[in-house]
Amino acid sequence: MDTDRLVHWLLGSLELDTTIFHVGQYCGRWRASTAGRSLASFHLVLHGECWLHLDEGTEPVRLGPRDGVFLLRDLPHFISPSPDRGAVLTPAPMQPLSAGEPGTTGLACGFFEFHGALGGLLINSFPRHVVMRADDLSLQAAAPLFDLILAEAVHGACPSPDAPSPLIARLADVLFFYVIRHVARQDDVAAGLWAVARRTEFAPLLSQLLDEPGQDWSIERMAGLAHMSRASFCKHFLEASGQPPAQFLVLLRMRIAAQRLQAGDSIDRAAEHVGYRSYAAFSRAFKKVMGTQPGAWRRQRQQREQGGAPALH
Structure with missing residues (x-):
């Protein structure tokens, strides 16, 4: 069966709610996380770089501009400017986003939630987290979405990092649909709908x-x-x-x-x-x-x- 046909049917069936937690930038010694809310979440790097820290004993994951991570479970994790997991970092307030100010990391962070049995089947079929890379040729069509999110955060109606434009949530929806299609084409999805199709x-x-x-x-x-x-x-x-x-x-x-x-x-x-x-x-x-x-x-x-x-x- 054509995987894209299955993906298109599934995307038309999903009921997805996306909530943008905050959009802005950090500088200095900071630490941020969306863990502990019993929801799947994501972090999109709009400019600069940072490091994703997951389980103890795992290597940190570098994230650069137009990279993103989608955590499909409520996983313990944090993002910081240092690859050193033990570095003394404290939560810092997010500042309003500017267009690539040196020494800063621009992020869009939020949560998403599926409704209905089909959403549960999807989540159970996917890995715990998915890293989206800017240099992945199969995801190049999604790159302009990062630019649109950045432009909306800088020039749109965002009174503060904690009150982003509703349009950013819709752009994040589209971006996640690209991720769904990307993961569905991989060989490591071992259960659920994709496994049946494969x-x-x-x-x-x-x-x-x-x-x-x-x-x-x-x-x-x-x-x-x-x-x-x-x-x-x-x-x-x-x-x-x-x-x-x-x-x-x-x-x-x-x-x-x-x-x-x-x-x-x-x-x-x-x-x-x-x-x-x-x-x-x-x-x-x-x-x-x-x-x-x-x-x-x-x-x-x-x-x-x-x-x-x-x-x-």
């Missing part, structure tokens, strides 16, 4: 599930497409995805139904498209995956779109 015996099945979610997808039929017995299919699919095939199918169907609802389909048409003839059965499945009834979910989405971007929190 297993040659499952890729044709996943392609057909996305194309025809409303078909009668019995375990026997899915196993047949994978050229396995029912027992072998269930065992290997669970090992790859972390979920039984039937549960995985419901997850995909409800996310596809949500996309149809957002595109303007009626509830009945969205339900029929993913194989449900009973409104009650569809509603129960939708609430289990999406957290609310389909009608309420659509109203919430419409209110959000009419009211503009969600408020930062």
Whole structure:
């Protein structure tokens, strides 16, 4: 299965909330961290350089201009201007950002959160952290986003480092989508949706599930497409995805139904498209995956779109 096709479908299904914690610059002896808030987080280097310190005993990671780190778990860590983990550094207030003042490090730091079962599947599939490098040719298209964030922080409506422009959160959203696509193409993603797509015996099945979610997808039929017995299919699919095939199918169907609802389909048409003839059965499945009834979910989405971007929190 074409990985980009899977990525594009997934990006259209994700509900991502990004909160910018602060945007500004440090100078002198400083230390900063987003750990301890039970959220995934990120640090983007807008100018200057710094060092990322993770677990004890691991080498520090140098970060330069247009580099970034996405911590997909709430990991103990800190960023500092020194590669020496034991250097005596104290938290210092972040100053307003300027355009590359010598001896300073410009950062955009924040948190992101996925909603719904598909977001959990994504996070469980990814490594604990991802370092984005400016010299990575596969990520060059994302480089202008750093410049846009820097320009917005310097010239936009940012009264202080702790009150950045809401536009920066939207730019960070786009940047993270580049990271998702980048990681999805790597070979070290060992579980979840990506693993299913990369297993040659499952890729044709996943392609057909996305194309025809409303078909009668019995375990026997899915196993047949994978050229396995029912027992072998269930065992290997669970090992790859972390979920039984039937549960995985419901997850995909409800996310596809949500996309149809957002595109303007009626509830009945969205339900029929993913194989449900009973409104009650569809509603129960939708609430289990999406957290609310389909009608309420659509109203919430419409209110959000009419009211503009969600408020930062």
